[in-house]
Every structure is written in structure tokens, then in C-alpha cells.
Amino acid sequence: MNKIGNQTIMFSNPPYILETSSIVGPKEAEGPLAKYFDQCLEDEFWGEKTWEKAESKIIKENSNAVISKSGIPATDIDYCFAGDLLNQCISSSFGLREINIPFFGIFGACSTFVEGMSLGSVFIDSGAAKKVLCATSSHFCSAEKQFRFPLELGNQRPPSAQWTVTGSGAAILSNDNIGKECPRITYITPGKIIDMGVKDANNMGAAMAPAALDTLVTHFRDTGRKPSFYDAIITGDLGYIGKEILIEMAETKGYNIKKNYNDCGVLIFDKEKQDTHAGGSGCGCVGSVFSGYLYKMLNEHKLNRILLIATGALMNSTSSQQGESIPGIAHAIAIENL
Amino acid sequence: MKKIETKQEYLDYVDQKSPNSPILKNCFNAFWVGGLICSIGQIIFDFCKYKGFDDTSCSTIVSIILIGLAALLTALNIFNKIGKFAGAGSLVPITGFANSIVSPAIEYKSEGYVMGVGGKMFTVAGPVLVYGISTSIIVGIIATFFV
Amino acid sequence: MEFIQSIDWMQLLRCFVVGGIICIIGQILIDKTKLTSARILVIFVTTGVILGALGIYKYIIDFAGCGATVPLLGFGANLAKGAITEVQTSGLLGAFIGGVKASAGGIAAAIFFGYIASLIAKPKIKKQ
Numbered sequence: 304m305n306k307i308g309n310q311t312i313m314f315s316n317p318p319y320i321l322e323t324s325s326i327v328g329p330k331e332a333e334g335p336l337a338k339y340f341d342q343c344l345e346d347e348f349w350g351e352k353t354w355e356k357a358e359s360k361i362i363k364e365n366s367n368a369v370i371s372k373s374g375i376p377a378t379d380i381d382y383c384f385a386g387d388l389l390n391q392c393i394s395s396s397f398g399l400r401e402i403n404i405p406f407f408g409i410f411g412a413c414s415t416f417v418e419g420m421s422l423g424s425v426f427i428d429s430g431a432a433k434k435v436l437c438a439t440s441s442h443f444c445s446a447e448k449q450f451r452f453p454l455e456l457g458n459q460r461p462p463s464a465q466w467t468v469t470g471s472g473a474a475i476l477s478n479d480n481i482g483k484e485c486p487r488i489t490y491i492t493p494g495k496i497i498d499m500g501v502k503d504a505n506n507m508g509a510a511m512a513p514a515a516l517d518t519l520v521t522h523f524r525d526t527g528r529k530p531s532f533y534d535a536i537i538t539g540d541l542g543y544i545g546k547e548i549l550i551e552m553a554e555t556k557g558y559n560i561k562k563n564y565n566d567c568g569v570l571i572f573d574k575e576k577q578d579t580h581a582g583g584s585g586c587g588c589v590g591s592v593f594s595g596y597l598y599k600m601l602n603e604h605k606l607n608r609i610l611l612i613a614t615g616a617l618m619n620s621t622s623s624q625q626g627e628s629i630p631g632i633a634h635a636i637a638i639e640n641l
Numbered sequence: 642m643k644k645i646e647t648k649q650e651y652l653d654y655v656d657q658k659s660p661n662s663p664i665l666k667n668c669f670n671a672f673w674v675g676g677l678i679c680s681i682g683q684i685i686f687d688f689c690k691y692k693g694f695d696d697t698s699c700s701t702i703v704s705i706i707l708i709g710l711a712a713l714l715t716a717l718n719i720f721n722k723i724g725k726f727a728g729a730g731s732l733v734p735i736t737g738f739a740n741s742i743v744s745p746a747i748e749y750k751s752e753g754y755v756m757g758v759g760g761k762m763f764t765v766a767g768p769v770l771v772y773g774i775s776t777s778i779i780v781g782i783i784a785t786f787f788v
Numbered sequence: 789m790e791f792i793q794s795i796d797w798m799q800l801l802r803c804f805v806v807g808g809i810i811c812i813i814g815q816i817l818i819d820k821t822k823l824t825s826a827r828i829l830v831i832f833v834t835t836g837v838i839l840g841a842l843g844i845y846k847y848i849i850d851f852a853g854c855g856a857t858v859p860l861l862g863f864g865a866n867l868a869k870g871a872i873t874e875v876q877t878s879g880l881l882g883a884f885i886g887g888v889k890a891s892a893g894g895i896a897a898a899i900f901f902g903y904i905a906s907l908i909a910k911p912k913i914k915k916q
Contacts (some may be wrong), residue, residue, distance in 0.1 A: 759903075
């Protein structure tokens with residue numbers, strides 16, 4: 304493992320993504336990716352009394368699901384990295400309080416899943432861990448309640464607003480593949496905080512796109528790779544507006560990503576039928592789309608090399624009330640079938 | 642497309658990239674839903690008057706009934722759909738004020754009846770009372786000089 | 789029914805049109821300024837108090853009836869009217885009593901129905 308270029312890490316023994324699991328809510332289950340998710344919920348409460356409890360249950364059940372799918376005992380997992388959007392990451396810490404695995408609570412807003420996988424990979428390639436669990440979650444209702452308005456308020460969502468995904472993604476990283484064929488994490492490019500002054504909390508895609516651009520360009524410069532090297536370049540939750548901004552701005556920097564680029568927030572919903580405006584967002588967006596859809600594509604060799612860039616908006620409701628702009632972040636990982 | 646160097650250039654570019662709200666359609670919906678709510682109020686008003694109440698009582702009864710209806714529709718999870726369709730059409734009439742009190746009361750029930758329902762009830766509508774009542778007191782104080 | 793025959797349809801039409809136009813003003817504010825709904829409600833009620841205090845709003849009420857009283861502008865105008873009327877009978881004290889007294893029915897109803905609604909309703913997701 305060594306650092307190359309400005310901010311990329313190349314792994315000498317790339318960690319395997321042993322198994323993934325995904326749970327999504329009912330709206331996501333009506334979307335175009337429904338058949339790829341492991342479990343679809345019928346209602347947002349999932350038998351719990353509050354949205355927060357429901358979100359904790361989602362990340363808890365998904366973490367248990369990925370462990371049992373992988374076939375390795377929970378006691379063999381050395382560490383877990385998890386985070387979410389609620390204040391002080393309570394979904395993760397409440398959801399995983401009974402899991403009995405040393406826990407790192409992390410916050411990278413909607414980029415948390417890839418942040419966790421990046422840190423987990425470093426732990427594994429350094430020899431500090433053999434198996435690592437990475438998990439994340441978000442819930443439309445708990446996020447609306449915390450960041451916006453009560454659900455019953457009769458307000459209109461502007462066309463640039465994004466829809467927080469109810470769902471969770473979880474993955475187990477490992478230093479050996481226990482005889483299975485699985486994709487590996489070859490490079491990580493942790494991103495810098497980039498703030499281009501966007502203040503509109505209803506236009507997150509535009510706030511995060513510059514961070515995604517910075518990480519994308521840095522990744523190509525550090526590794527010497529070109530966009531065409533990857534079968535797919537996938538961002539986390541830029542949505543329709545952010546996606547278009549990223550394509551155009553990457554072009555001005557000399558990178559044409561039009562052909563193989565897409566965004567999880569664009570993929571997860573049907574914009575016309577589901578009335579989700581600019582697309583999906585939230586930790587669970589990239590989490591569930593990677594764990595559900597992309598991981599299966601990699602396993603079936605329909606995709607062999609992907610660059611996953613999870614984006615996050617590092618703000619809270621206080622900062623936006625105080626009129627602060629929204630800093631963005633983006634972390635990239637290269638995942639390949641070697 | 643030319644290169645973006647400064648924050649201002651980026652913000653201008655974002656403005657141009659972001660879709661506008663369908664303002665004509667929104668205004669049309671706001672117009673007829675808002676007009677309809679006021680007309681329902683007018684019919685209630687006329688009915689009260691017909692029953693022999695004075696103007697002030699009629700107005701108060703109209704407010705109470707419309708607020709009650711808005712609270713009921715909010716509780717039944719219908720008001721947010723009307724609001725999504727009508728925008729200001731259901732927000733600007735007294736129904737919007739009622740909805741903004743009832744919706745946090747329901748949402749924060751999970752935090753308990755005292756600090757949840759009781760405390761959060763005014764998170765959206767509180768400012769309306771603060772500014773409305775404060776301005777009216779200032780108006781009253783000024784009026785004392787003219788009496 | 790006698791009541792239906794007594795309805796003044798022209799009055800109802802004026803009510804519909806004026807109420808609708810006031811809502812259009814609100815809609816333009818929402819779409820053009822990105823103000824949150826709380827701010828829009830504050831703008832409307834404060835404007836209503838000022839228009840009421842200046843004596844302008846009563847002409848709109850005379851013309852449109854509930855088309856002017858049901859929107860929050862009317863709520864504001866009513867606060868101002870209450871304060872001014874009360875000042876005339878009980879002086880400075882009236883400035884503090886009048887506004888709330890005039891709109892007490894609406895405020896109390898909103899609080900009471902809000903509380904009742906929270907007892908019976910459970911938060912639900914918007915389907916769309």
C-alpha cells in the first residue's frame with residue numbers, strides 16, 4: 304500500500320468485497336432497480352414506533368443480512384465502519400449497538416458508504432484487520448423531519464430538490480476471497496472539501512458537483528488512467544442537475560465522461576413516474592445502489608472496472624438557517640475484477 | 642462551455658442549469674384552489690349571517706371551521722397532497738396557518754406530548770404569531786396618539 | 789332552500805377572484821424568491837397588519853368579503869383592527885389586548901385542533 308500522486312492510495316494486495324446486502328423502502332421498490340435489492344420493505348415504519356427506530360432497524364437488519372450471506376461468523380469481523388445522516392449518527396450507533404464488533408462511527412454525509420469502504424480497505428491492506436464491515440443508511444422521513452419540514456406540511460418541493468432514499472447498503476471487505484470470485488478495491492482517492500458557494504439546500508446536486516469533479520480529475524491525474532479505462536463511472540447522489548454539471552465541467556478539464564458515466568440518484572428512481580424531481584439522495588442511495596445493483600453487475604462480469612465516487616453535502620439545518628453555503632465532498636474508489 | 646474559475650461564475654452557471662418551477666401552472670392552481678377555499682368561507686359566512694349572527698362572529702366562525710377542516714385534512718394525510726398541488730393556494734388562506742400548526746404537532750408526537758407536541762407545535766407558525774401580534778401592538782400604541 | 793336563494797352570486801365571484809389573486813401573489817413569492825413557507829406566512833400577516841392599520845384593507849374586505857378575510861392578510865388586518873378598536877375604548881392597554889382578542893377564536897382553534905389531531909393521527913409518508 305502506498306500513496307501515489309497527490310491524494311490517491313494504491314493497494315499492494317487489493318481488498319476483496321466479499322459480500323454486500325441492501326434493504327430499501329417501498330418507494331425505491333417501485334423504482335427501476337427494484338429487482339436487484341435483497342429486501343424491499345412494505346412500509347416506512349417497519350413495525351417500529353418512530354422513523355428513527357425504523358432507520359436503526361434497517362441498518363441493523365442489513366448488517367446482520369450481509370454477515371449471514373457471507374457465511375463467515377460475526378466474531379471473525381474485526382471492525383465495523385458505519386454512519387448515517389441523523390444527528391450524531393444515531394441510526395448506526397443504535398442499530399449496531401448489539402452487534403458486538405468494534406465500531407467506528409463516521410460521518411461523510413451521503414459519501415459515508417465509500418468513506419467507510421476506503422478506511423476499511425486501508426485497515427485490511429495494512430494488516431490491521433482481516434475482515435471489515437461497512438454499513439450506512441438513510442430514511443426519507445427521518446431526514447425530512449431533521450433537515451426540512453414535517454411530512455404533513457402542505458408545501459411544494461422545487462424541481463431541483465432531491466428525494467432522500469430510504470434504504471441501507473452494507474459490505475464486507477476481506478483480505479482473502481475464501482475461494483469465491485469477487486471484485487477488489489484497487490485504488491482509493493479520498494476527496495477534499497470543496498465549497499463553491501451554493502446556499503440552496505434544495506439544490507444539493509449543484510453544491511456537490513464541484514467536489515465530485517475535483518476528486519474525478521485528481522483520480523485520473525494520480526493514477527494516469529483515462530475515463531475510458533472504466534466500464535462505468537458512477538457518482539453517489541448528484542441527481543439530474545449535478546450529473547449534467549459534472550459532465551460539462553469535466554469536459555472543460557479535458558475529460559469526456561459522457562459515454563460511461565451515470566449517477567445512483569438518477570438510476571434509483573423513475574423521474575417521470577415517481578415524481579422525485581432531481582433524483583435520489585442520502586447515504587442509502589449510493590449504499591443500496593452499489594450493494595444491490597452494481598455489485599451484482601460486477602459479480603456477473605457485466606461490469607469489470609468501475610469508479611465509484613460517493614458525494615456528500617457537509618451541512619446541517621443550523622448552518623443553512625445561518626445562511627452558510629454548502630461544502631461538498633466526494634470520495635472515489637476503483638473496484639475491479641482482477 | 643467556457644471554464645469556470647470563480648464562485649460567482651459557478652453560481653450563475655448553476656442558475657442557468659437548474660430548472661425553474663412551472664410558475665404559470667402553479668399560479669393557475671393556486672388561483673382556483675385559493676379562490677375556492679375563500680368561497681367556501683364566504684358560504685359559511687353567509688349561512689351564519691342568515692342564521693342571525695353579527696359580522697364579527699361570522700368571521701370568527703369561518704376561521705374556526707376552516708381551521709378545523711384543515712386540521713382534519715392534515716390528520717388524514719390529505720392536506721399535504723392538496724398543498725403539493727396548490728402551493729400558495731392552500732398556504733396563504735387561514736388553512737395554511739392551521740396546517741403549519743397541526744403538521745409539527747403530529748410529526749413530533751414521537752418526542753412526547755409536552756416537549757414534542759406542545760413544544761414543537763409552533764416551529765413553523767410561531768413566527769406568524771410573533772410578527773402579527775407584535776406589529777398589531779405597535780399599531781395599537783401608535784393609535785393611542787390619535788384617539 | 790331559502791338560504792341558497794339568498795346567496796349573492798356576484799359577491800361569491802368577487803370573493804373567489806380576489807382570494808385567488810392574493811394566492812397568486814403568494815405563489816409568485818414561492819417560485820421566484822425561494823422563501824420558505826414560514827417566511828411567506830410572516831410576510832403576509834405583517835403586510836396585513838400594516839394594510840389594516842392604514843385603513844386600506846377594509847375596502848378590499850368590503851369588496852371581496854371572505855376573499856379578503858380568509859387569506860392571512862385578513863388575519864393580519866383583523867389584528868390591527870382589533871388593536872385600534874380596543875385602544876379607543878381602553879387606551880394604551882387596548883394596544884396589548886385588542887389584537888389577540890379579535891383573533892382569539894382562530895388562534896385558539898388552531899392550537900386546540902392541532903392538539904386533537906396529534907392525538908388521533910400518526911405521521912405518514914407523502915406517497916408522491
